[in-house]
């Protein structure tokens with residue numbers, strides 16, 4: 494009884510405390526008011542008289558700052574002069590100061606966020622956007638392209654998808670995304686389905702084709718994916734390494750084989766050093782016909798490349814991907830996903846008829862060279878490919894026969910799954926041993 498009394502009293506007290514805390518906070522919000530210095534700024538900047546400023550590039554920029562929106566923003570506790578130190582001079586607003594362009598003005602603030610947002614600035618630093626900025630791109634986003642300092646609301650608020658900052662510049666992708674399985678789910682249910690930053694990150698955005706970051710973000714939300722696929726797809730983990738998710742989940746898209754140049758020691762994607770163009774030079778030199786590499790040209794290219802880079806020699810790592818990055822944003826429901834093994838596992842399979850060789854450029858985006866499809870089954874590339882699936886190669890003959898059986902329905906799915914796994918276990922082990930041997934050489 495005493496215990497009960499005590500706890501009720503305690504919780505009563507707690508409720509009371511919470512109530513006061515809540516009330517105090519509400520009062521804070523109501524009383525959010527400009528400091529006197531800021532009021533002085535707003536006497537001009539929130540008045541009907543303030544005129545738009547015309548830049549030297551001819552753009553007109555409104556100088557009107559809404560006090561109401563500013564007070565409702567996450568920056569309501571910062572002062573105008575925290576970001577505009579130079580604006581409280583005597584001549585300010587009286588003597589016009591020339592402004593080159595909107596873009597130029599925006600860029601001048603790029604460092605000013607650092608004082609208060611070190612973490613975000615640091616994350617942004619190595620992103621594809623930041624690299625483009627440092628190279629002088631006039632299109633890559635600055636902090637202010639994605640965040641309006643005067644009106645920004647908490648990023649936790651669920652906004653309509655059209656407000657996502659990425660939509661302004663990546664309009665086509667946004668359109669595709671809005672109609673796909675995630676976009677529709679997001680509109681229907683709010684926050685659970687991914688928006689751009691959930692797959693690409695918000696600040697540390699990398700080139701889409703670099704590494705496996707995007708796939709890993711898929712797996713982060715769809716945690717049971719490997720188990721669910723294993724039921725019908727033998728060795729799903731290997732498929733996930735060699736077949737990008739969207740290759741099956743954007744069922745109408747066109748596919749191709751991407752031979753990525755990776756470090757022969759660590760398997761990491763090779764990236765061209767800034768200011769040392771190598772890929773294009775060597776590829777142009779090797780591609781005699783300009784019709785894409787044939788077997789011999791590919792061999793010469795790899796030889797020349799490895800001569801220049803004795804410390805990180807290149808081998809190739811094959812992966813099925815989509816031909817257009819746009820189509821990666823047209824994912825559909827699981828019922829429509831590609832389940833037919835024959836699309837990939839038969840002689841002359843269409844996805845294997847288009848082949849590119851790529852190396853990551855200095856900003857991470859791919860440098861590309863066309864390759865004739867025969868190269869996939871040639872002796873040279875088999876050596877440097879380390880066992881990527883290639884139709885017609887000996888490794889896969891067995892698989893092709895087996896798959897014919899699967900396709901004919903001779904084996905029912907669970908048995909096929911078991912026997913495929915068993916049959917390939919031995920081969921896999923052997924391959925693994927070979928690979929290990931090769932990499933220790």
Ligand code: HEC
Pocket residue numbers: 531534535538554555556557558563568571572573574575576577595598599602637642643
């Ligand atoms: C957290 C930083 C920050 C605070 C606080 C801030 N600003 Fe700004 N302001 C900026 C940035 C960044 C730009 C450039 C924005 C752009 O290019 O769109 C800017 C631009 C402006 C402009 C040019 C017009 C425009 O929108 O580009 C005016 C005028 C201005 N600010 C006035 C103010 C006033 C008045 C206050 C206080 C009520 C204030 N600012 C508070 C960061 C800030």
Ligand code: HEC
Pocket residue numbers: 530531533534535536537538544546547556573574577580581585586587588589590591592
């Ligand atoms: C007397 C009215 C007045 C006051 C007070 C005033 N401004 Fe301005 N402000 C202007 C006018 C007019 C312009 C446009 C000037 C131009 O065309 O060059 C301007 C331009 C700006 C710009 C755009 C960049 C630039 O330099 O052209 C910023 C940022 C800005 N003001 C911030 C502030 C801040 C912060 C305060 C308070 C500390 C403030 N202003 C106080 C009138 C005023």
Ligand code: HEC
Pocket residue numbers: 606607610613614617622634635636637638639640648649658659690695696
């Ligand atoms: C390409 C667009 C883009 C650019 C450029 C960008 N941001 Fe962001 N930022 C976002 C998005 C999207 C979110 C929301 C992430 C989320 O919902 O988890 C965000 C979140 C934030 C947050 C709040 C949450 C957090 O993660 O800390 C801050 C602060 C922030 N950004 C500051 C900055 C600064 C400073 C810069 C410049 C170095 C910058 N942003 C550049 C898109 C961008």
Ligand code: HEC
Pocket residue numbers: 567568570571575576602605606607608609610636637640642645646647648649
């Ligand atoms: C004087 C310090 C200061 C400066 C400079 C500043 N901010 Fe902020 N910013 C804050 C504070 C304080 C908050 C409130 C939320 C918090 O604690 O993160 C905030 C919040 C934000 C948020 C929302 C975070 C969220 O959790 O929703 C974004 C986005 C943001 N700032 C972007 C910027 C950008 C972009 C710049 C540079 C143009 C900038 N800030 C400059 C102090 C600053």
Ligand code: HEC
Pocket residue numbers: 657659660663666667670675687688689690691692693701702703707737739814817818819821822
């Ligand atoms: C479900 C995850 C996911 C979401 C959500 C998503 N993307 Fe992507 N995005 C991808 C994948 C996968 C690729 C292709 C990767 C590759 O090339 O290997 C890609 C590629 C891209 C590319 C490169 C396109 C090209 O031509 O190579 C851009 C730019 C991009 N996305 C922007 C966006 C924007 C903007 C949004 C939001 C409207 C968005 N993405 C939403 C997964 C996503």
Ligand code: HEC
Pocket residue numbers: 621622625630632633634635638639658659660661662663689690693694695698699700701702858
């Ligand atoms: C101010 C314009 C702008 C905004 C806003 C913007 N981007 Fe970009 N982005 C670019 C430009 C320019 C490039 C380089 C050209 C290209 O690939 O389209 C780029 C490149 C990319 C790439 C690499 C493309 C590749 O080929 O691999 C990705 C991924 C990307 N952006 C995602 C995003 C995401 C996600 C957002 C929102 C959080 C966003 N971008 C917001 C302008 C922008």
Ligand code: HEC
Pocket residue numbers: 708711712715718721722726732733736737738739740741742827828830831832
């Ligand atoms: C070889 C083609 C293929 C690949 C590669 C593939 N999927 Fe699938 N996926 C399918 C098919 C087919 C289904 C529908 C299975 C069924 O009929 O139940 C499916 C189902 C799904 C489902 C729904 C799961 C359920 O049962 O509710 C998700 C989520 C999914 N896949 C995500 C992924 C992700 C993430 C990846 C990459 C890591 C991926 N898939 C790679 C073909 C593929």
Ligand code: HEC
Pocket residue numbers: 674675678685686687688691692707708710711712714715738739742824825826827828
């Ligand atoms: C932020 C979490 C998140 C990320 C990241 C994410 N998804 Fe999803 N995905 C969802 C949600 C939520 C749904 C809708 C509910 C469901 O069916 O699971 C969904 C639905 C799907 C479906 C349809 C499933 C069905 O039942 O028809 C597929 C296929 C799918 N996602 C594949 C992917 C792929 C491929 C990626 C990476 C390129 C990815 N997802 C990234 C959360 C995510």
Ligand code: HEC
Pocket residue numbers: 725726727728731732735736740741813831832833834835836837838844880881882892899913917921
């Ligand atoms: C989108 C194309 C695609 C589809 C659809 C597909 N596969 Fe594969 N599969 C591949 C690729 C690519 C590899 C090669 C992986 C490697 O060696 O790197 C592979 C490898 C395999 C392997 C060899 C695994 C090993 O241990 O070496 C088996 C078995 C297999 N697939 C069975 C199937 C079956 C059964 C189906 C249908 C249920 C199927 N695959 C559907 C592309 C596909």
